Amino acid sequence: xxxxLPEVDVQRMGAIGFCMGGGFAIAWACTDSRLKAIAPFYxxxxxxxxxxxxxxxxxxxxxxxxxxxxxxxSLDQALTRHKIVHDIKIYPNAQHSFFNDxxxxxNPEAAxxxxxxVLGFFGEQLGSKAxxx
Numbered sequence: 001x002x003x004x005l006p007e008v009d010v011q012r013m014g015a016i017g018f019c020m021g022g023g024f025a026i027a028w029a030c031t032d033s034r035l036k037a038i039a040p041f042y043x044x045x046x047x048x049x050x051x052x053x054x055x056x057x058x059x060x061x062x063x064x065x066x067x068x069x070x071x072x073x074s075l076d077q078a079l080t081r082h083k084i085v086h087d088i089k090i091y092p093n094a095q096h097s098f099f100n101d102x103x104x105x106x107n108p109e110a111a112x113x114x115x116x117x118v119l120g121f122f123g124e125q126l127g128s129k130a131x132x133x
Contacts (some may be wrong), residue, residue: 037125049074
């Protein structure tokens, strides 16, 4: 749908997803070469993990105090093994949904750093002139 909109540059498409949406972003990028960068936040990995060899560049953000931290470590190792450009960070003391500023697990420091990383990474990978502010 979005790729058909005139304001969308299909050569510079990326995706961001949180929790289950982060897993969807990873799965989508494994099956659609139009995506040039993705940013999963506290996401589960696809099974089998080997399918990530088809991924585009990834900037991932995971909380240390969450079941998804293990997924972040596994994804980092798999992307390194497959020589895929990536920046995976596990945030110490952060919990699931740390990016949600209205939630109990809100962690502004981790969220601000993660957003700066996403903007910078997408700028590099998608050719955007976006600056992390």
